[in-house]
Amino acid sequence: MSAxxxxxxxxxxxxxxxxxxxxxxxDIGSSKVACLIxxxxxxxxxxxxxxxxxxxxxxxxGHAAARGTKAGGVVNLxxxxxxxxxxxxxxxxxxxxxxxSVVLSVSAGRLASDLFAAEIKxxxxxxxxxxxxxxxxxxxxxSLREGRAVLHSLPIGxxxxxxxxxxxxxxxxxxxxxVDMHVATTDIAAARNLMLAVERCHLDIEAMVASPYxxxxxxxxxxxADLGAAVVDMGAGxxxxxxxxxxxxxxxxxxxxxxxxxxxxxxxxxxxNVADAERIKTFYGSVLIGGSDERxxxxxxxxxxxxxxxxxxxxxxxxxxxxxxxxxEILEMVRDRLAVSSFAGEPRGRVxxxxxxxxxxxLSELASQILKRPVxxxxxxxxxxxxxAAKGAAFxxxxxxxxxxxxxxxxxxxxxxxxxxxxxxxxxxxRVGQWLxxxx
Numbered sequence: 001m002s003a004x005x006x007x008x009x010x011x012x013x014x015x016x017x018x019x020x021x022x023x024x025x026x027d028i029g030s031s032k033v034a035c036l037i038x039x040x041x042x043x044x045x046x047x048x049x050x051x052x053x054x055x056x057x058x059x060x061x062g063h064a065a066a067r068g069t070k071a072g073g074v075v076n077l078x079x080x081x082x083x084x085x086x087x088x089x090x091x092x093x094x095x096x097x098x099x100x101s102v103v104l105s106v107s108a109g110r111l112a113s114d115l116f117a118a119e120i121k122x123x124x125x126x127x128x129x130x131x132x133x134x135x136x137x138x139x140x141x142x143s144l145r146e147g148r149a150v151l152h153s154l155p156i157g158x159x160x161x162x163x164x165x166x167x168x169x170x171x172x173x174x175x176x177x178x179v180d181m182h183v184a185t186t187d188i189a190a191a192r193n194l195m196l197a198v199e200r201c202h203l204d205i206e207a208m209v210a211s212p213y214x215x216x217x218x219x220x221x222x223x224x225a226d227l228g229a230a231v232v233d234m235g236a237g238x239x240x241x242x243x244x245x246x247x248x249x250x251x252x253x254x255x256x257x258x259x260x261x262x263x264x265x266x267x268x269x270x271x272x273n274v275a276d277a278e279r280i281k282t283f284y285g286s287v288l289i290g291g292s293d294e295r296x297x298x299x300x301x302x303x304x305x306x307x308x309x310x311x312x313x314x315x316x317x318x319x320x321x322x323x324x325x326x327x328x329e330i331l332e333m334v335r336d337r338l339a340v341s342s343f344a345g346e347p348r349g350r351v352x353x354x355x356x357x358x359x360x361x362x363l364s365e366l367a368s369q370i371l372k373r374p375v376x377x378x379x380x381x382x383x384x385x386x387x388x389a390a391k392g393a394a395f396x397x398x399x400x401x402x403x404x405x406x407x408x409x410x411x412x413x414x415x416x417x418x419x420x421x422x423x424x425x426x427x428x429x430x431r432v433g434q435w436l437x438x439x440x
Contacts, residue, residue, distance in 0.1 A: 012206040014409035025401030026102040030237025035091040058385035062090025071237040071256040073108030101204035107211035109190030111254035119178035143183035149191040212242035214400030219378030228349035234357035259357030288362035293317035354378035356394035
């Protein structure tokens with residue numbers, strides 16, 4: 001059982017720019033569990049997606065209906081384990097490989113961000129690798145908080161003697177050396193139970209990453225990240241945001257309202273069951289209400305035992321009047337959270353909507369009105385071999401997990417013993433064992 005001692009989640013080693021790698025991604029959501037297996041091959045620099053060092057080719061794909069999860073977190077361990085096993089098994093069969101570890105997305109646990117600053121004295125007058133390691137370690141120590149698990153610890157800028165905005169400080173002269181760090185966290189209980197569900201499937205976790213961050217890695221063009229952009233991942237049970245400024249991930253937040261809430265509103269509003277409400281939302285869901293919607297009728301199965309009353313007909317306008325208020329509520333909550341983030345200082349920054357709930361007709365137009373910014377729908381970019389079912393916005397987080405290994409070098413993490421973290425033990429026997437392994 002994973003205890004996540006000290007609030008540190010697993011972190012993977014960056015993939016070498018000169019080596020190929022086989023990566024498995026696992027996205028556990030409120031409505032589906034998706035597993036993708038891909039081969040990463042080095043490629044020369046490109047004119048588009050310049051930050052990617054590898055070409056990505058999907059060789060295995062599997063997904064299953066999510067059971068045992070709510071708002072991205074585990075509520076029934078046995079059911080969640082079964083859904084994970086189904087998705088992973090389908091991907092392994094397609095790829096003809098057996099995977100041992102996965103990169104895991106996290107949307108549960110009230111994602112939040114903090115900014116921390118740290119400063120040290122430069123020992124030799126010029127900044128060295130040792131100085132960078134010391135200042136990053138000092139900033140990282142400030143980030144650990146009781147009850148929270150650190151998903152990302154990213155330096156977003158350095159300073160020397162008060163001069164800010166330094167990207168690469170190596171060799172620069174000064175006396176005081178500082179760093180600003182962005183730390184994204186989640187509730188430790190949510191992270192712990194997600195890890196447990198995956199480990200019960202006999203899979204190791206290479207890294208745990210925030211869903212909106214990897215969604216952004218999948219759907220953002222380079223210039224959007226540089227100029228300022230907010231990616232809003234609208235899932236079934238959660239809506240999460242990731243803000244990018246100057247090409248760097250600087251803010252993340254989330255709340256437990258999403259597309260499933262729209263489904264429940266439809267089920268109550270037209271008196272049908274949840275499964276039929278989801279189908280109606282998928283085929284007819286729209287936030288636009290036109291004159292012809294009063295005449296267009298939708299067939300809705302009724303809830304009841306009398307077979308003669310199993311079908312009813314509802315004007316399409318009724319559906320629109322049910323969906324729109326809930327979507328407006330979600331977008332207003334996004335607006336309020338972006339207003340208190342660093343994104344508020346970029347009035348021309350673009351918003352990219354992604355996730356399964358972003359696919360309702362007219363959503364980008366409504367979002368543009370409420371957020372007062374240009375809005376587009378984001379879909380996976382530069383991923384070869386994707387089946388048609390996975391090319392839409394609903395699989396942005398899953399495909400972004402395949403991009404993440406190329407961005408892992410941006411993270412700061414202190415080396416730690418994996419077994420110590422997994423079991424939450426650090427006693428005498430464990431320390432002796434570690435000393436023996438390192439010494440002989």
